[in-house]
Amino acid sequence: MPTYTAPTKDMQFVLHDVLNVTKSDIPGYDELEADFTGAILEEAGKISSEVLAPLNVVGDTEGCTLENGVVRTPKGFKEAFEQVKEGGWPGLDMPEQYGGQNMPYVMGTAVGEMFSASNQAFTMYQGLTHGAASAILAHGTEQQKDTYLPKMVSCDWTGTMNLTEPHCGTDLGMMRTKAEPQADGSYKISGQKIFISSGEHDMADNIIHLVLAKITGGPEGIKGVSLFIVPKILVNDDGSLGARNGVSCGKIEEKMGIHGNSTCVMNYDEATGYLLGEEHKGMRAMFTMMNEARLGVGMQGLAQADVAYQNALEYAKDRLQGRDVTGAKNPDGPADPLIVHPDIRRSLMDQKSFAEGARAFVLWGATLIDQAHRSKDKDADGLISLLTPVIKGFLTDVGYDMTIKAQQVYGGHGYIEEWGMSQYTRDARIAMIYEGANGVQALDLVGRKLAQDGGKHVMAFFEMVKSFIKENAGKDADYDRDFIEPLKQASKDLQAAGMYFMQNGMKNPNNALAGSYDFMHMFGQVCLGLMWARMGLAAKTALDGGTSDAAFYETKLATGRYYMARQLPMTATHLARIETGAETVMALDAANF
Incomplete structure (x- = not known):
């Protein structure tokens, strides 16, 4: 049976080394000291691995049943739901007025990743409740809030x-x-x-x-x-x-x-x-719920990719198959473990670099939501609005692909249900569809979000990347080569694609819409490139400061270098596809398909 280990150390790295949450001026962030966030994440990780993860296969095999108008959930779900409720997890980032703990959204997001990775189907019950409560909180009357929110925040309803x-x-x-x-x-x-x-x-x-x-x-x-x-x-x-x-x-x-x-x-x-x-x-009221749900679904793509990777990694270390072409690594055994082979390493590095980059992206997005809501920052609200279809569309597309890569590490066993890997692929598949299919996310990004507020927010994003590059270039030759230069080129590709839409989309809107899916992925790759550049800088700073955990930070640098060298250059391919326009896409009459 698959297992799950909460990535609490990596979350702490993102929160404190990369995002520097305690130094933020967002109200409430000064309380997010490392010991405090660590305690919360450890407790959430414990319930994820010990309570929710064992029920993941149970939920998959038993499913739900409808009897006389009542739906029966799988064995163990009700008891687990009570444990989650007793821990106050559903109301972690909801207002104290209604029984919540009023923590920042970024903490709810980190906990949500662990819960989703351990048992996505189960976590949806409380996740949808959170979204519905948020809509009532934003748009309800005082009477409606008082009537429904206390019970919804506790998940009694x-x-x-x-x-x-x-x-x-x-x-x-x-x-x-x-x-x-x-x-x-x-x-x-x-x-x-x-x-x-x-x-x-x-x-x-x-x-x-x-x-x-x-x-x-x-x-x-x-x-x-x-x-x-x-x-x-x-x-x-x-x-x-x-x-x-x-x-x-x-x-x-x-x-x-x-x-x-x-x-x-x-x-x-x-x-x-x-x-x-x-x-x-x-629709105005529903979008409060839908936007939160879309961010949560993007996080589901990351979560399924990460738990699938964890299990594929363990299998690759344990399964003996073939010999290392450079010399036996397990000479006393009948074969070497799978992980010695370059193609297995490539697959695992794809998975690892995506999961860690996506985690930073999602947590950064959560800080933007906190900044927008807690600081009433309209620019932050505009930026996260721009990034929402990218988080949802890109992370779920690639997250699904990563579950397939993890499944592939197992070979034939990945296709057999008793090993559990197919569930991650099957569960991840829905994330590409619900809360707005990913093609719709791409259309929303290109058709609406780029031009929102006169293009102010996409220009702010480009300026953010440009400023990061300018502030951090020229200090270290290796960092420049491995992180700054790839990010600079990818950002130029993204800007060139945006310019193509401006120059060609007006005379023929299909020129923009035919390239929207490539643009969404391109945007996502640049966002992960930015995250890896920030994580690389944080890791380098820690190593230069004489950290006692050099292995962790060296691993982080190596993983980041892989993403920048092997994944980020895909922006050039997306740009080439975008610049072909709509002609080849729209060439056939419907009857000729």
Whole structure:
């Protein structure tokens, strides 16, 4: 059975050596001393490896079952959920006013990676609740916050988001779910939603559904969409649970992965709902939840890649196969371990350099969210808005690829279920699809985010990279060669791609959209290049200062050099593809495919 070890040491390195969180002026960051963050991460790592990880295979093999309208979760899930609740983990970064611990979002993100890596399907129950609570916190009335948030922050009640319908996915303006206004100010919600993660289960006393619907008589299309709070069980004025609402689970979807999470078809039959936010402004409220979810999904790509890598590494060290071409490394045994072979090393280095770079990227993104929310910094908000589709799209695409590489290390055993590697690949696959398929993320990046606020935020990103290069170049020849020069070239490629879109996208928008997927990956590679340059600098500084843990920092430098030399040059390939424009992409008539 696969195992999981929480990467707490690497998280501490990113938080303190790279991001220097205690030196930040973001409110609350001065409390993030290394001993404090270390204690939190160690405890989260313990529950991840000892409680959640052993249930990962259980959830995959048992799945969820629907009996008389009630979904039964896999064996052990309810007990584990209680342990997570008792530890206060669901409310780690939620306001104290509603029972949370008010820690920065960056700490919730680090803990979330561990929980997702150990058991993604399980962690989705609390993750979606966090997103729904965030939407209510941002857009709800005081009464709505007081009614729902204390129970949701504790996960006594869980939450969902209901967007997709059988006939429409991304094009939400086509939705048919209706909301009929009632005399008491509530609405009757009728319609069907599909692919609803955690839509029905037996681990909470109530489930608070956030449902997109169109108010009768409202505008057509997306402008007529509103967001509603629709509890599974209605809540009385005194906070107690009342009558069952007109919402039910019609079916559990049979899926490729995340079997331990109940992905439901939800039926709303004149269910009582309450408007969240303004009429016909549902997408504004839902995006609070969707943007948080997209960052969380990007983190899932990293998490599955990391746990798959951990197990592939152990297998490569243990499995004897063939001899090292430069001379036997295990002369007393029948063969050498797999890890001696260059092709296995290449695969493992791809995985390791991605996981560590992606971790830094995700945690940096979390600090931008803290800066935007805690410091009311509009520039930080604009930058993380720009980076959100990159985090979601790039990290889930590459994270999935890395689970396949890990599976490949096992050879035939990677394809056999008893070794557990296929689950990581199957679970990682959904992350490329839900919360907006990655092609949509690329279109959002190129079609909306680049031009947002007159291109201010993408220009700020380029200036950030340029400033980093200028401040740190010329101090050390090896660092310049290994980190600065590759980052400089990759950044130039990214800027050239942006210039191509500006010059050619106006006369033919397809020239930009045909290159959007390459651009998203290119942007992601530059972001990881920036992270590795920052991590390389931190490692070099530690070594120059006479650290007592030289092996850790030397390993970090070697891993970073690998990424900069073997992965970052892919930006040139993406640029070449982008600059071919739309002609070859759009050449065939639909009938000729």
